[in-house]
Amino acid sequence: MNFIILKVFFEAIDFYMCVVVPFNIWKNHAKNIIIIFLEILMFVHNFEKREVLMKNFKYILFDLDGTLIDSALGVKNSFKYALEKMNIDIPSDEVLTTFVGPPLEASFKFVGVADxxxxxxxxFYRENYTPRGMYEGETFEGIEYVLKKLKEAGKTLIVTTSKVEYLAVKVLEYNKIANYFDYICxxxxxxxxxTKAKVIEYAFERAYIKNRDDAVxxxxxKYDIQGAKEAxxxxxxxxxxxxxxxxxxxxxxxxxxxxxILDVLL
Structure with missing residues (x-):
């Protein structure tokens, strides 16, 4: 059965239980059951690609926005600021959320900004992001624990982000996780x-990575997945x-x- 369909199905059950069932104890039980099912399904999905899981990766590359940092608020506010300056209609919050992570150029083209x-x-975007937006995010739950365990396992950790490098360094330092990374690219x-593929290639050069089978x-x-395939x-x-x-x-x-992430990489 398709993994994504099952994920959506269980999320629907979660919503139903939170809305319909009035007693917190049953809501908590339902949510715990759903989480367990999702983790089992994730394991099955990965088990089907066992040859990948058996690989002992030495170099772990991380995207930043949406992977390490929950940066949606600052990014969306900066897009709003820029679009107002450009006299362009601001899209819905749902659309703005899709701009978190991809290259800025691609997002601005999507809303009709001429080349x-x-x-x-x-x-204009950076005019708002640099003094304010970059400080409106925080690390996702569990990320620092994951980074710590990967470092303890001897992995080389590298940030590969579409964000301008000097800003990426500031964001990671502000959120106190920069010290876990050997390279910030x-x-x-x-x-x-x-493009993400070009950033990955740049990371290979800086880290002197010769064997691409050692990296994930x-x-x-989709930019991360596409970039990985291209690289x-x-x-x-x-x-x-x-x-x-x-x-x-x-x-x-x-x-x-x-x-x-640790279930896959360790």
């Missing part, structure tokens, strides 16, 4: 590293971020929550 105005739109101000990227959007490495898609579930299902393996 010749992309640079200006990005400047992001896009450049000039826009030359404007953890991310929450010739495996991908681990997380369902707790901002990507579409149908895209995450295309990853080599998956994690329902942050703790499940």
């Amino acid at each position: 010749e105005n992309i640079k200006k739109a990005i400047e 992001g896009s450049d101000v000039e826009g030359k590293r404007n 990227i953890v991310g929450d959007t 010739g490495i495996k991908s681990l898609g997380v369902f707790y971020g901002y990507g579409q579930n149908s895209d995450i299902e295309n990853a080599d393996y998956t994690a329902v929550n942050s703790y499940n």
Whole structure:
């Protein structure tokens, strides 16, 4: 049975129990049962690709927004600020949420910003993000524990993000997890590293990674999974971020929550 269909099914049950059942004890039991089912399904999904799970990855690449940091508020506010400056209608909150993680250029093009105005739109975005937006996020539950365990296991941890590198460093430092990473790799101000695949290649150069079979990227959007395929490495898609579930299902393996990352990588 399709993993995503089952996930949506159990989420529907969770909603029903929270709305219909008035007693907290039963709601808690129902939610616990649903979580257990999801974790079992995730294990089955990954077990089908056992040859991947048996690989002892040395280099763990992490996306930032939507994977390490719950940065939706700051990102959406910065898009609103930029679009107002550009006199462009602000899309729904649902649409703005899909802009968390992908390259800024792609998101601005999606809302109709002309190619010749992309640079200006990005400047407006950073005009709000740098002094305010970057401080409106926090690490996802369990992420610091996951990073700690991976480091204890001797893994080399690398951030690979579409965010400009110097801003990525500031965000990670502000959230007090920068020290877990051996390398922090992001896009450049000039826009030359404007795809996830290019950022991954840049990370390979900095970390002197020769064997691509030793690397895996953890991310929450199709850009992470697509970038992994273009770079010739495996991908681990997380369902707790901002990507579409149908895209995450295309990853080599998956994690329902942050703790499940360890189930796959250790």
